[in-house]
Amino acid sequence: MASSETAPAADQRTRSLASFLRSQMRNIAPFLTLIFLSAFFAFASPSFATIDNLGNILTQVSVTGIIAVGLTFVILCAEIDLSIASIANVTGIAVAYFTLQESYVNIPNIPLPGVAAILLALLLCAALGLVNALGLTVIGIPSFIMTLAMMQIAAGISALLVRGQIAYKVPSLISTLGSGSIGGIPWIVIVAAIMLLGGHLVLTYTRFGRYVYMVGGNREAAEYSGLNVKLILSSVMVISAVCSGIGGMLGVAHFGSAQQNEFDTYLLDSIAAVVVGGTSLFGGRGGIGNTIVGLFVLGVLNNGLDHVNIDSFLKILIRGVILLAALIINVYAQHLREKAAD
Amino acid sequence: MPEGQQPILELQGITKSFGGVEALRGVDFALLPGEIHGLVGENGAGKSTLMKIIAGVHTEFSGRFLIDGQETHFRSARDAHAAGIAMVHQELSVAPDLTVAENVFLGNQPTNALGLVQWRRMAREAGEQLARFGIDVDPMSRLGDLPIGLQQLIEIARVLFSGARIVILDEPTSALSPPEVERLFTTLRRLREEGTAIVFISHFIEDILRVSDTVTVFRNGRKVAETASAATSKGALIEAMIGRGGEVLEHSYTDDLMLPRPSDSSIVLKVDQLSLARSLKDVSFEARAGEVLGIYGFMGCGQQELSRILFGKLKPDAGTLAVDGKPKTFASTAAARRAGVALVPESRRAMLFHQEPVYKNISISILDRISSLLLKPAQERDIAKRQVEQLQIRPPVVGLDLGMLSGGNQQKVALAKWLTYPPKLLVLCEPTRGMDVGAKNDVINIVRDLRAKGLAIIVLSTEPETVLSLADRILVLKRGALVREFKNEPVSKDRLLEAA
Numbered sequence: 080m081a082s083s084e085t086a087p088a089a090d091q092r093t094r095s096l097a098s099f100l101r102s103q104m105r106n107i108a109p110f111l112t113l114i115f116l117s118a119f120f121a122f123a124s125p126s127f128a129t130i131d132n133l134g135n136i137l138t139q140v141s142v143t144g145i146i147a148v149g150l151t152f153v154i155l156c157a158e159i160d161l162s163i164a165s166i167a168n169v170t171g172i173a174v175a176y177f178t179l180q181e182s183y184v185n186i187p188n189i190p191l192p193g194v195a196a197i198l199l200a201l202l203l204c205a206a207l208g209l210v211n212a213l214g215l216t217v218i219g220i221p222s223f224i225m226t227l228a229m230m231q232i233a234a235g236i237s238a239l240l241v242r243g244q245i246a247y248k249v250p251s252l253i254s255t256l257g258s259g260s261i262g263g264i265p266w267i268v269i270v271a272a273i274m275l276l277g278g279h280l281v282l283t284y285t286r287f288g289r290y291v292y293m294v295g296g297n298r299e300a301a302e303y304s305g306l307n308v309k310l311i312l313s314s315v316m317v318i319s320a321v322c323s324g325i326g327g328m329l330g331v332a333h334f335g336s337a338q339q340n341e342f343d344t345y346l347l348d349s350i351a352a353v354v355v356g357g358t359s360l361f362g363g364r365g366g367i368g369n370t371i372v373g374l375f376v377l378g379v380l381n382n383g384l385d386h387v388n389i390d391s392f393l394k395i396l397i398r399g400v401i402l403l404a405a406l407i408i409n410v411y412a413q414h415l416r417e418k419a420a421d
Numbered sequence: 422m423p424e425g426q427q428p429i430l431e432l433q434g435i436t437k438s439f440g441g442v443e444a445l446r447g448v449d450f451a452l453l454p455g456e457i458h459g460l461v462g463e464n465g466a467g468k469s470t471l472m473k474i475i476a477g478v479h480t481e482f483s484g485r486f487l488i489d490g491q492e493t494h495f496r497s498a499r500d501a502h503a504a505g506i507a508m509v510h511q512e513l514s515v516a517p518d519l520t521v522a523e524n525v526f527l528g529n530q531p532t533n534a535l536g537l538v539q540w541r542r543m544a545r546e547a548g549e550q551l552a553r554f555g556i557d558v559d560p561m562s563r564l565g566d567l568p569i570g571l572q573q574l575i576e577i578a579r580v581l582f583s584g585a586r587i588v589i590l591d592e593p594t595s596a597l598s599p600p601e602v603e604r605l606f607t608t609l610r611r612l613r614e615e616g617t618a619i620v621f622i623s624h625f626i627e628d629i630l631r632v633s634d635t636v637t638v639f640r641n642g643r644k645v646a647e648t649a650s651a652a653t654s655k656g657a658l659i660e661a662m663i664g665r666g667g668e669v670l671e672h673s674y675t676d677d678l679m680l681p682r683p684s685d686s687s688i689v690l691k692v693d694q695l696s697l698a699r700s701l702k703d704v705s706f707e708a709r710a711g712e713v714l715g716i717y718g719f720m721g722c723g724q725q726e727l728s729r730i731l732f733g734k735l736k737p738d739a740g741t742l743a744v745d746g747k748p749k750t751f752a753s754t755a756a757a758r759r760a761g762v763a764l765v766p767e768s769r770r771a772m773l774f775h776q777e778p779v780y781k782n783i784s785i786s787i788l789d790r791i792s793s794l795l796l797k798p799a800q801e802r803d804i805a806k807r808q809v810e811q812l813q814i815r816p817p818v819v820g821l822d823l824g825m826l827s828g829g830n831q832q833k834v835a836l837a838k839w840l841t842y843p844p845k846l847l848v849l850c851e852p853t854r855g856m857d858v859g860a861k862n863d864v865i866n867i868v869r870d871l872r873a874k875g876l877a878i879i880v881l882s883t884e885p886e887t888v889l890s891l892a893d894r895i896l897v898l899k900r901g902a903l904v905r906e907f908k909n910e911p912v913s914k915d916r917l918l919e920a921a
């Protein structure tokens with residue numbers, strides 16, 4: 080009889096291991112993708128796996144990383160923010176607009192002291208985030224549509240501020256953080272790391288972070304638990320806009336110029352980083368750890384494709400296919416988890 | 422029943438079980454053309470199961486099924502439809518974003534030779550059909566813009582005029598106003614004259630007696646009576662439904678129960694002249710500390726809306742709330758919680774996080790009490806452990822995902838959320854629905870403990886047993902209005918049913 084007792088027990092153990100792996104699918108899959116891509120490029124190109132190139136990758140993903148911190152909060156709440164790149168752009172332009180430019184820059188701007196310029200730029204992005212928040216929670220416009228409108232509004236403000244011109248100067252603090260380095264490490268990487276860490280700490284160890292997960296996990300239940308769901312959703316929209324604004328200011332300093340449509344690619348990159356990392360589009364699952372893995376997957380992919388000899392037009396297609404694969408895993412992992420819970 | 426007429430539908434010895442539980446046991450049922458046949462019985466007595474067998478929804482059962490004397494076996498609802506059987510389900514199943522005409526012709530729009538929809542013809546015919554029913558609306562208006570009662574009438578009209586020979590109506594009057602009920606009855610009588618056979622299920626026994634020719638009573642999966650409607654009364658039907666002295670499984674509340682003298686402790690909640698669209702009309706009552714107030718009524722009587730208003734999820738059109746004498750207008754559920762109101766809704770899914778561990782489910786409503794900024798997981802777990810022990814939640818593992826617990830234990834978690842820092846007013850909707858006897862008793866004991874601690878508790882239920890087992894004072898809600906208060910007097914299940 081002993082054997083008939085151990086058999087189900089062993090069976091149960093394998094089953095619980097399998098269900099554990101299945102429930103962790105969304106964390107494991109992106110990590111395996113990262114390892115696979117890194118190994119592939121290291122094998123395919125001798126110039127890929129070097130310390131220098133690691134530095135390149137880190138620098139390349141920094142702006143995306145800063146923007147993705149806020150977006151992670153939004154997606155964890157099962158909302159979306161399509162205005163991140165536009166808000167980054169307008170905030171970068173605003174900080175330049177309030178800075179004294181060289182005489183050949185033909186923009187009727189308002190030079191102010193550096194601190195004031197930075198504060199005004201931050202105020203601008205926070206205000207735009209607040210408009211998103213009010214549209215979403217007070218009027219009840221779905222975030223997809225509300226932030227689509229905001230994308231246009233922010234792009235419009237950008238256009239009005241620079242009028243087709245390019246500004247170059249930003250306050251010295253921004254220019255140091257965006258393009259300077261300390262001990263060989265670019266400041267922008269340090270800022271990105273600090274913001275990612277901060278985002279992680281907030282999500283994991285604070286009451287607000289718990290609320291974000293609970294609202295994303297089951298919004299109705301959050302409301303029936305007496306949480307102020309509208310306030311939480313409003314907060315994440317503002318956080319997202321402010322992170323985008325910081326990314327925009329540092330990005331302008333990093334690129335050395337402020338102009339229209341400078342950040343357009345960052346919208347898809349940031350969403351891709353969050354989702355490829357395994358944060359659920361349905362909310363409540365994932366986090367900054369996932370976003371970091373997603374950032375590296377994108378960074379390694381973008382950087383690695385430059386190291387191998389490949390048709391540059393094909394790269395765009397490859398990126399698209401890998402994104403699709405990640406999305407399939409994301410949705411599939413959700414189904415597996417729901418099954419494991421049943 | 423007139424002799425010599427061939428039944429249009431005949432069922433013999435129908436037995437149907439769900440996972441070992443018999444929902445129907447050897448039921449015979451016959452339906453004559455040109456007959457309105459009323460069905461009554463408590464929740465779970467087997468009425469709906471039988472109707473779903475007739476409508477081809479349940480296809481696995483034993484027994485004989487004859488249509489026009491021919492033995493038949495439906496494999497799907499489509500087969501039943503083809504045989505001329507149509508059913509209006511209890512829940513509204515309309516497409517709110519389509520026009521009235523599209524809803525009337527749903528899946529059956531008139532088309533021309535090219536397969537294009539003939540809108541003008543559709544609108545005209547829909548208008549004519551609805552006019553026969555006494556409904557005067559623009560067929561091209563969006564259905565969702567109409568009042569719920571009208572939407573329900575339109576859905577009923579669609580089914581009634583679909584050309585079906587057998588029409589089943591499951592609780593058709595719960596969302597209708599009295600004049601609308603009249604219109605429905607007029608139409609039903611006209612269809613009866615045209616030879617349509619109609620099955621009419623309702624909790625409103627007066628409605629059944631007024632419109633039907635024959636009434637069949639179900640209890641515990643058995644048909645216990647079939648009589649001509651003219652030869653019976655409400656009292657007799659209720660007695661047959663609840664089976665006085667019959668199969669008593671658990672406490673059946675058929676005998677009189679003495680309600681205690683009303684307490685004169687402080688008034689925690691005062692509700693004055695609360696109204697909400699079609700759901701509630703001038704509802705006024707008060708709830709006192711250390712008292713369990715039961716609110717009983719049929720499905721759709723406005724209980725759900727009332728509970729949502731008390732918790733700040735819905736805003737009333739008129740009327741006021743006062744907690745501890747202070748007038749309140751709750752802007753959100755968070756405001757209601759801060760004022761000391763707690764709600765456990767009837768659906769566990771609506772208030773629990775299935776993918777999160779038990780302790781996070783228990784702590785979510787009190788996080789602001791134990792942490793200002795940073796979480797204190799150890800303290801959360803301690804609190805959860807205490808609640809799990811006190812409420813005997815099984816398995817007693819606070820780190821387990823909630824989805825792994827049984828329904829009864831999930832219901833206890835839903836209660837536990839509010840108990841660490843007890844609210845002033847606890848509103849419970851259907852607190853024992855779908856529970857086995859043991860879990861039910863546990864919940865009853867928990868509620869009694871809370872009452873002893875001085876909470877004001879409101880229990881809303883559509884099951885008389887639930888209210889009778891818990892309440893010190895009982896209000897009966899009927900179509901959105903309070904119609905009767907039981908206090909300091911004997912009450913029983915039939916007295917409650919009689920009032921509702």
